Amino acid sequence: MIEERILLDFGASKEIYHKGDQLFGEGEIALNFFQIISGEIKMNNYNADGKEFIQGLFVDGQSFGEPPLLADVKYPANAEAIKTSEVLKLPKLNFLELLTKHPETHLKLTRTLAKRLFYKAIMVSEISSQDPEHRIIRILDYLKRYVHHIEGEFKFKVNLTRQQIADLTGLRVETVIRAMKGLEKKGEIRIKSGKVYR
Structure with a gap:
């Protein structure tokens, strides 16, 4: 989504996560922006009985976990590698500076988040009634x-x-x-x- 070059210019690091590694946990403070170079990441929760509910799946070129980062709230879900994944990780302050200095990137991110929100609204309706x-x-x-x-x-x-x-x-x-x-x-x-x- 965001050009790798721009993320690296603003101080992103390349991190490797292996299958089962957790990038962040439910209830943790959102401190970084994450974007996948290669691999697959899921965001999930577990209910009281230990049943997993997958909130989303993310693949090459996609970012994830932005709403808590932008809203200054804790993560509502975990992020876990489904397979070995290379991920760009950018500290929050650097990410906010990037958005300020690159308004076209900010708009692109806003559109992506709007599509995800639209999908979530539809899926809530689907799951409850279909x-x-x-x-x-x-x-x-x-x-x-x-x-x-x-x-x-x-x-x-x-x-x-x-x-x-x-x-x-x-x-x-x-x-x-x-x-x-x-x-x-x-x-x-x-x-x-x-x-x-x-």
Whole structure:
């Protein structure tokens, strides 16, 4: 999102996180801006029973965790590496200076945050009122279009486990498996060698 050169000019460091490493934890004070060079990061919470709920998935070129940084509040979720990831990490004061000196970057970030907020509002409505198949299709379409920027029927290979889809949609794994079979029968998805395509 933000040019790597600009982030480095303002003092960003390149950090390596391995699968399972936590970048920050729920309840911690937001002190840095994070942007992925390569890899995949999830933001998640756990309920009292230990069930994971994935708030978001972020890949190459995407940033994450900005709202608490800009709002001066604590993180509402954890950030964890799904696989080995190289991440640019920029201290908050440097980040705010960057936004002041690069208004076009500030506007681009604002647009990105607005799209995420719009998606969250839709997903809250979907999760509370829609059937499992509908929830799954909405999350897959969001990932296809807005995260991976893929067009075309069945061009998007879903690199999520059934458990991760359950964690993203608030469903049980068994429900996801049944719903996926229903979606395949309706021609909404294709399943080849256990891999899902949308």
